[in-house]
Amino acid sequence: MAEQVDEILRAGKAPYFHGLVVMRGGKVVLERYGSGPDYRLGDSLGHVEFDRDTLHDLRSVSKSVVALLYGIALGEGLVPEPGAGLVAQFPEYQDLVADPARAHLTVEHALTMTLGLEWNEDAPYTSPANSELAMEQAPDRYRYVLERPVIEKAGKRWLYCGGASALLGGIIARGVGKPLEEYAATALFAPLGINAVEWSRGGHGTVSAAAGLRLRPMDLAAIGQLVLDGGRDIVPGAWLQELLRPRVVIDQGFEYGYQWYVSTGESRWAGAIGNGGQRLLVRAEDELVVAVTAGEYDQGQASAVAVLEAVLDA
Missing domain, CATH: 1.20.58.710 (Methane Monooxygenase Hydroxylase; Chain G, domain 1)
Known part of the structure; x- marks a missing residue:
């Protein structure tokens, strides 16, 4: 797997690549980080050298x-x-x-x-x-x-x-009686040991539920592992079953559950997708979790797809 990913990166086939964490069987089996210009939503962060501790926009992965x-x-x-x-x-x-x-x-x-x-x-x-x-x-x-x-x-x-x-x-x-980011910190992130979190705010001083979350790729992968593990008494298992059940067709073999994408084609997986190449993929059949971050904002997902395909092909 590492060889295939490294070849993609050496060949320049993923020019906007920022980060990759692969977990299999609950253990991290591969990490890679890149560099390049980055943004916090629309605000430039300049040229960033990414490593394990660098937070990254998740964009619409926030929805999931x-x-x-x-x-x-x-x-x-x-x-x-x-x-x-x-x-x-x-x-x-x-x-x-x-x-x-x-x-x-x-x-x-x-x-x-x-x-x-x-x-x-x-x-x-x-x-x-x-x-x-x-x-x-x-x-x-x-x-x-x-x-x-x-x-x-x-x-x-x-x-x-x-x-x-x-x-x-x-x-x-409204239901929990506190801001969304405060509830997330205690109900989801703390139980997973996730302490480094930012959540960008929209024009009303309220965090953007649709796009504002920033995490390390390692912590994004931990969320994927939680889903793969059935919730581990953090997220109710019954809810995860409902969340990942295909409910509406987007395209052939590609459907939507509750704010999560579900592949119903030959390769079955569930995932979260964000603008610019932010991806979280969970594939139960081989206990695989893949988290990818990239900076191809408003341009596409090609860099993330190239790296993701290298992992899946391996």
Whole structure:
């Protein structure tokens, strides 16, 4: 495995590569780190020499971590079941609560990104045409999401939506009675021995549930191992089964659970994916966990895919 990965890196086939941690059977079997320009969301960090202790943006992998936190809070009876009404969790928006066109929305529709609301994240994340950026610039991020025009019945089609993750983060924070990052620190990170954490804040002073988490690749891999191990009494095992169950088709052999991607093709795996090449892959059949970080922001995932394929092929 090391030989295949090193060949990819030597050949320059992963120019934006930043970090890799591979675990098998619960043990770290490979680590590699690179260097290059990096960013904390949109803020330049300059040229960074990455090592084991360097935090890295996880971008939308944050969404998958938030889904784990939802399950922990659900097990503690602090947040509603997925079948509960979504808009009702934000009773301050009485006009939206009373809107019959939104009455069928549930928390599960947010978990599966099937809200049926108008949303566009195809535009660059520096453009006001991007719905996630517009959400962060709006006076009220939760209202911004919930009042988007209804374009179809919820539950019918997957449409990538950072706003759905923002709503989940808000529901967790309200239910547990503390900011999302504080709950994450005690409920998930501390039990895993994860102490080095940053969580970037959006335009409202609230952490970005959709994209703001920063961890070491080693700690990202530890989260993957937790999932592979069935939750280890940190995340309820029953929740993990629900979270990783394919629920909506994205493409052939590629589906979505609760804020996690699930491969249903020849190679079965579950994973989290973030802008620029942030990847967490869990494959139960060979007890494999792979965490990759990269800096190909708003350009693609080619560097991460090249390294990931080298690992899987080995």
